[in-house]
Amino acid sequence: MSRLAIIVTICVVVLFLGSWIFKALQAQDAGVDHYLLRGFLVTCSAFLTLAILSFLYKDNPIYKFAEHLYVGISAGYWMSQGFWSTIVGNLIPRLSQSLSGFFKQPYNAGEWMGGFFYTNWVFYVPVIFGVLLLMRLSSKYGWISRWALAFIVGTTAGLQFIRYMRSDFIEQISSTFVPLLVDWQGIGHFFSNLSLSATGQLVAMVSNWIIFLGVLCGLIYFFFSKEHTGLFGKASRFGIWILMVTFGASFGYTVMGRVSLLVGRITFLFRDWLGITS
Amino acid sequence: MKPLLITVSLLSLMTAASFAQSDPPVEQPMATDSTMVASTPSITPPAPVSSLEAKDSPDDHGHSITLSWEPSADDGAGAATVTSYVIYHSTSPEGPFDSVGSAISGATTFTHSSAKESDAAGFLADYVDRYYRIDAVTADQTIRTPSSVVGPVQSSGQWYNDGRTPVAVAVAFFGLLSLFFLKRAKAGADLYVRPLGGIEAVDEAIGRATEMGKPILYVLGLGTASDISTIASFTILGRVAKRVAEYQTHLIVPCYDPIVMAVAQETVKAAYMDAGRPDDYKEDMVYFLTNSQFGYVGAVNGIMLRQLPATNVYMGKFYAESLLLAETGALAGSIQISGTDEVAQIPFFVVACDYTLIGEELYAASAYLGREPLLLGSLKAQDYAKAAVIICALLGALALNIAAASNATWGLTFKEFFKVTN
Amino acid sequence: MKRQIPLVLVLIFGLFMVIQYFIPHESSEWIYEYLLDWITIIGVFALVLGIWSLFKVNYDKISQRKPDRGYSLVLLISLFATMFFGFFAKVDGSWGLHFSTADGLQSYMYRHAYEYIIRPIQSTIFSLLAFFIASAAYRAFRARNVLASLLLAAALIVMLRFNPYLGPLGDYISEAANWLLNVPNLAAKRAIVIGIGLGMVATALKVILGIERSYMGKG
Numbered sequence: 001m002s003r004l005a006i007i008v009t010i011c012v013v014v015l016f017l018g019s020w021i022f023k024a025l026q027a028q029d030a031g032v033d034h035y036l037l038r039g040f041l042v043t044c045s046a047f048l049t050l051a052i053l054s055f056l057y058k059d060n061p062i063y064k065f066a067e068h069l070y071v072g073i074s075a076g077y078w079m080s081q082g083f084w085s086t087i088v089g090n091l092i093p094r095l096s097q098s099l100s101g102f103f104k105q106p107y108n109a110g111e112w113m114g115g116f117f118y119t120n121w122v123f124y125v126p127v128i129f130g131v132l133l134l135m136r137l138s139s140k141y142g143w144i145s146r147w148a149l150a151f152i153v154g155t156t157a158g159l160q161f162i163r164y165m166r167s168d169f170i171e172q173i174s175s176t177f178v179p180l181l182v183d184w185q186g187i188g189h190f191f192s193n194l195s196l197s198a199t200g201q202l203v204a205m206v207s208n209w210i211i212f213l214g215v216l217c218g219l220i221y222f223f224f225s226k227e228h229t230g231l232f233g234k235a236s237r238f239g240i241w242i243l244m245v246t247f248g249a250s251f252g253y254t255v256m257g258r259v260s261l262l263v264g265r266i267t268f269l270f271r272d273w274l275g276i277t278s
Numbered sequence: 279m280k281p282l283l284i285t286v287s288l289l290s291l292m293t294a295a296s297f298a299q300s301d302p303p304v305e306q307p308m309a310t311d312s313t314m315v316a317s318t319p320s321i322t323p324p325a326p327v328s329s330l331e332a333k334d335s336p337d338d339h340g341h342s343i344t345l346s347w348e349p350s351a352d353d354g355a356g357a358a359t360v361t362s363y364v365i366y367h368s369t370s371p372e373g374p375f376d377s378v379g380s381a382i383s384g385a386t387t388f389t390h391s392s393a394k395e396s397d398a399a400g401f402l403a404d405y406v407d408r409y410y411r412i413d414a415v416t417a418d419q420t421i422r423t424p425s426s427v428v429g430p431v432q433s434s435g436q437w438y439n440d441g442r443t444p445v446a447v448a449v450a451f452f453g454l455l456s457l458f459f460l461k462r463a464k465a466g467a468d469l470y471v472r473p474l475g476g477i478e479a480v481d482e483a484i485g486r487a488t489e490m491g492k493p494i495l496y497v498l499g500l501g502t503a504s505d506i507s508t509i510a511s512f513t514i515l516g517r518v519a520k521r522v523a524e525y526q527t528h529l530i531v532p533c534y535d536p537i538v539m540a541v542a543q544e545t546v547k548a549a550y551m552d553a554g555r556p557d558d559y560k561e562d563m564v565y566f567l568t569n570s571q572f573g574y575v576g577a578v579n580g581i582m583l584r585q586l587p588a589t590n591v592y593m594g595k596f597y598a599e600s601l602l603l604a605e606t607g608a609l610a611g612s613i614q615i616s617g618t619d620e621v622a623q624i625p626f627f628v629v630a631c632d633y634t635l636i637g638e639e640l641y642a643a644s645a646y647l648g649r650e651p652l653l654l655g656s657l658k659a660q661d662y663a664k665a666a667v668i669i670c671a672l673l674g675a676l677a678l679n680i681a682a683a684s685n686a687t688w689g690l691t692f693k694e695f696f697k698v699t700n
Numbered sequence: 701m702k703r704q705i706p707l708v709l710v711l712i713f714g715l716f717m718v719i720q721y722f723i724p725h726e727s728s729e730w731i732y733e734y735l736l737d738w739i740t741i742i743g744v745f746a747l748v749l750g751i752w753s754l755f756k757v758n759y760d761k762i763s764q765r766k767p768d769r770g771y772s773l774v775l776l777i778s779l780f781a782t783m784f785f786g787f788f789a790k791v792d793g794s795w796g797l798h799f800s801t802a803d804g805l806q807s808y809m810y811r812h813a814y815e816y817i818i819r820p821i822q823s824t825i826f827s828l829l830a831f832f833i834a835s836a837a838y839r840a841f842r843a844r845n846v847l848a849s850l851l852l853a854a855a856l857i858v859m860l861r862f863n864p865y866l867g868p869l870g871d872y873i874s875e876a877a878n879w880l881l882n883v884p885n886l887a888a889k890r891a892i893v894i895g896i897g898l899g900m901v902a903t904a905l906k907v908i909l910g911i912e913r914s915y916m917g918k919g
Contacts, residue, residue: 041812045820052576052824056831059583067576068771070821071754072778073813074570079751080786080810082744091741111396126738130745136540137752146706146916148742149503149541153907153915154710155735156504158717161904164506165452166445166698168897172890173667174696177674179682196879207879211887212675216668218891222638224471225661239891243636244847246888247625248854249880251840254622255833255859262830265823339726394726435725442722449718456905503915504739506900509907513914536750537743541915565757566750570818572825584768598826605832608839619896621889628851629836637892641899644914652911660898667894700724 005061012047012062019043019273026275046273049265094123176215178208214242324352324360324414326423332410332431335389337442337700340404340435342391347425350414353383358421364413365390371409371427380415388412404434441699451666456659463655471657476615476633477646480514480591483613484521487588493528494518495587497578497603499594499618500571503537506641507619511594512545513644514617518591519549523558530581531564534574539566575599579606592616592631593640596623604630617643670696707910714908754779785809854880 024039032038051066093100093108100107110120133148135141182190182201193200220232221239228236270276327347335342345365353360360383366375367390378400381388390410392402409429415422463469487494496515501508515531522529531546533539543564550559567577579602582590590607592600593616600616600623607614608630616627617635627634635643638660645653677692713735720728758772766772788795789807840852861877863870906912 037812041816045816048817049820049824052821052828055579056828059580064580064768064771065774066821067580068775069778069817070570070573071568071577072775073782073817074573075566075568075751075754076779076782076786077810077814077818078569079747079783082747083786086740086744090737122734123737123741126741126745129738129742133537133540133742133745134748136543136749143702145540146544146702147709149537149544149916150706150709151713152503152537152739152742153509153541154713155717155739157506157509157710157904157907158714160504160506161714161901161908162445162449162718162721164897164900164904165448166442168893169452169663169667169901170444170448170696170698172894172897173670174674174693176667176671176890177678177693179679180675181679181683183682196875207883210883211890212671214884214887215890215894216671218888219664219668219894222664222891222895223661224474224642224657225469227472240847241850242884242888243892244628244850245854245880246885247628248851248856249858249877249885250622251625251629251833251837251851252855252858252877253881254625255837255855256862258827258829258833261823261827265827268820268823338724339729341726394729435727437723437725439722439724446722452901453905456902460911502743506903506907509912509915510899510903513912516914533750536746536748536753539753540746540749544916545914562757562760566753568754569747569750570822572822576821576825598829601829601832601836602825605836609835619899621892621896624892625851626833626836629840638895638899641896641903644903644912653906656902656906656911660902663898664894 016043016047019046023273042273046269049269053265091123091127094120095127176212178212180205180208180212210242213238218242322358323421323423324358324416325350326414326425327363327412328425330410330412330425330428332408332428334431334433335391337436337439339394340433341394341402342389343402343408343410343431343433345388345390345410345412347386347412349384349386350423352414352416358416359383360414361417362415363388364415364422366411366413366424368409369406371429375409375411402433405432407432439700444696444698452659452663455662456656459655459658459662460652461655463651463658466651469651469654469658471642471646471654474635474639474642474646476617476635476639477643479613479615479633480518480647481521483589483591483615484518484525484527486613487522488525488527490588492588493530493585494522495578495581495585495590495607495612496529496531497590497592497594498531498533498538498542499592499596500534500574500599501538501595502535503541505595508538508594510641510644511617512541514591514593514647515542516545516549517644517647519546520553523550523553523555526555526558529563530585530587532567532574532578532581533564534567534569534571536566536569539564571597571599575602578603582606582610582612586610587612589613589615592618592627593635593643594618596620596627598623601626601630607631703916706916707913710910711908714904718908751779751783782810782813785813 020039020043022039023042024036027035027038027042048066048069051062054060055063088103088105092103093105094110097107108120110118112118129148129151133145136145182205184190185201190201194203196203217235217239219239220235221228221243223232223236226232327350330345330347332343332345334340335344347363350360350363352358362383363381363385364377365379365381365388367378368375378390379388390402392398392400395401396403407430409427410431411427412425413422414425459469484494496518498508498511498515501511503509519529529546531542533542543561546564547556547559550556567574581587582603583606587607590603590612592603592614596603596618597620600618600620604614604616604627614631615633615635616631617640618624618627619637619640621637624634624636628636642657642660645657674692678690681690716731717735720732755776758776761772762769762776785807788797789809837852837855840848840855843849843852857873857880858877860866860870861874863873866873903912907915
């Protein structure tokens with residue numbers, strides 16, 4: 001360890017302890033239960049916030065620590081969450097009355113359909129698939145896990161196939177039918193109200209033409225089996241221009257939202273931790 | 279027979295006419311469960327709804343009846359203005375009738391339905407005779423006029439959803455188109471596809487990584503194995519891994535979803551086998567990080583700064599993390615190639631990456647990289663489907679505008695062809 | 701066995717999902733709902749694979765005495781500690797399995813892990829985006845070609861739309877920004893969406909027909 005690293009470590013530890021004591025005393029004054037723990041936790045979140053922000057300067061041991069801590073805790077968190085909500089919440093009440101009693105879950109008795117098919121039987125299937133999936137851990141029978149993967153991939157491929165056929169294909173076609181001509185009421189009316197936000201006839205017509213041609217040229221840009229030359233190439237060029245303008249607009253639109261996220265974090269540091277502003 | 283029938287109908291018509299001239303008769307309620315007749319003779323009760331019809335709701339899973347009617351003559355006007363309609367239901371024409379809901383004045387339809395679970399609240403069993411009646415109610419709840427009872431009607435589930443026929447047509451169209459081109463591809467037809475910038479860059483980037491002796495980072499994004507973009511990404515990963523194996527470069531594939539990890543392991547392993555280097559495949563090339571979006575980002579950013587990959591490839595589904603990843607990679611000086619179908623994230627990739635596959639190009643990429651005739655065949659099908667969209671759009675716009683210019687309504691009929699209901 | 705059964709499974713379940721879309725009858729709906737339940741449940745089993753992978757990679761780093769092994773240790777300890785508190789808790793003064801109640805899991809420690817560690821880190825990483833978007837904008841600035849300039853110009857117009865210091869010019873800018881967001885944006889998004897739709901549909905079809913099988917290790 002270099003001298004600098006030792007100094008930095010000592011500073012961090014001292015600051016941490018100082019903040020802990022200070023926040024604990026504050027909590028005690030406010031009459032909070034477990035004030036020592038509370039002080040520790042608030043200090044933790046402040047230090048972790050700073051540790052992540054330090055990444056902006058460069059990768060450093062404190063960031064690395066926060067990152068590994070976060071990966072471990074979040075992986076464990078989602079694991080338990082999945083166990084309690086899906087296995088205990090959804091599966092066990094369908095499989096065993098005594099187990100659901102043990103986990104304090106209401107047992108779902110299921111029903112006999114047509115007198116020969118018991119609905120709870122279907123919940124053994126995912127268990128079987130799940131066990132097949134876990135066979136991956138064995139080097140000899142690992143290939144069996146493909147059955148489970150095939151089930152998931154097949155089911156969702158079918159689902160997405162039909163879903164996107166409707167939402168991204170059929171329903172988009174008819175929305176490209178826009179009025180391209182205007183109801184002619186004289187030249188004065190046509191050129192009136194030229195502001196972009198108003199609904200003057202000229203502006204509305206040009207906008208509709210841009211939407212219409214923009215969609216067509218955008219689609220032409222995505223043609224793979226024809227060289228983009230000549231008129232086709234020009235259309236494709238216009239298509240990518242429209243795409244780029246859109247990407248720019250969308251980029252600009254997001255900026256403000258991101259800045260407000262940062263303001264939120266800074267508020268936490270200054271108000272909730274340091275108590276400087278209110 | 280005939281003269282008798284005519285006489286009877288004439289007689290009844292005359293009676294009806296004489297009734298119509300006098301005060302409208304108050305229809306006597308068929309049921310005994312509620313008081314519907316105006317108690318004070320000074321206030322005239324409203325006219326009842328007419329043409330009440332009850333039908334099994336179409337294109338559904340059953341457990342639902344749709345009622346429709348013509349509003350009362352006093353709806354929105356008249357001495358006793360109707361403010362609402364209360365719907366009564368019974369399983370017997372004699373009642374007792376229970377209220378199952380109400381509709382505001384002006385309404386002409388009501389759906390009486392329940393969830394399909396037999397323990398659901400107000401469960402409506404299929405194949406049971408049901409009878410309905412509607413009360414036209416005034417602001418004073420006691421002044422109301424019931425309609426005649428309609429029924430019996432039964433609810434049931436259908437085996438085909440009519441409203442989705444356009445989708446069925448599209449499935450058939452696209453399926454046949456794909457099969458046609460797959461067949462042509464199998465027969466060995468020469469299928470041209472134009473070069474695509476991002477794809478050419480992949481090979482180049484792998485070469486550069488090899489020269490520099492640095493690894494290649496492949497990020498599959500936040501998608502699960504249920505996302506088609508992730509599946510497309512697996513194919514690209516397969517190609518990349520094969521090249522990597524041939525060049526003997528190192529590959530890093532950190533995963534967000536355990537199933538995606540399992541699949542990616544299979545893909546990479548097979549690619550190494552294909553390249554004839556099964557021994558070079560290591561378990562720790564493809565590994566799981568965490569199921570948390572920003573935990574994943576934090577860890578991948580760390581990998582970028584510590585292992586300094588020569589090339590970062592992002593293919594699949596990305597959300598807010600797209601810019602965090604791509605900017606870190608750009609700052610670390612890696613060549614970056616990205617592709618996603620998340621429209622909102624494409625701008626960030628475009629700005630921060632050297633090459634970006636926009637939307638459909640991600641799906642085309644696997645065909646490009648593999649140059650397998652079958653995959654190219656399906657690309658042709660996609661192009662023809664796009665051509666069909668363009669033709670439909672032109673025809674539709676033409677129809678709409680000609681019709682609008684000639685004040686005809688048929689321009690909208692064309693639009694109806696594409697309308698999916700329910 | 702190794703290759704055929706998965707392909708058959710994909711075909712059967714894929715076709716079923718397509719066909720069920722056109723069958724509103726409740727029997728088709730029941731099967732559909734069960735299948736989605738199955739996928740969620742299998743997903744939880746898969747988490748075990750994930751945890752195993754995470755454990756193995758980091759355990760190897762420690763046992764092989766790699767330079768960053770200290771961090772791997774931090775990761776493993778936090779992983780197992782969270783999992784422990786995810787299953788066990790001190791309830792009514794004694795340790796035992798804790799249970800899920802209407803307000804979520806009872807464990808005190810577990811909830812604190814979320815509130816004071818996961819959440820602050822998560823929102824801080826998210827907030828880093830503000831800096832990154834700035835450096836990305838700078839990068840776009842330096843690119844000198846038509847496409848990048850178009851992108852940047854549109855971005856600038858939209859970013860300046862609420863700027864109060866621009867005076868009357870500001871009104872024009874905000875009009876132009878709204879027009880950009882309503883007109884070209886609509887056109888481009890629709891073109892992209894149709895393309896994506898076709899790409900997805902084609903890929904899904906290839907998966908169902910067994911042409912695309914990279915997901916089971918054969919590209």
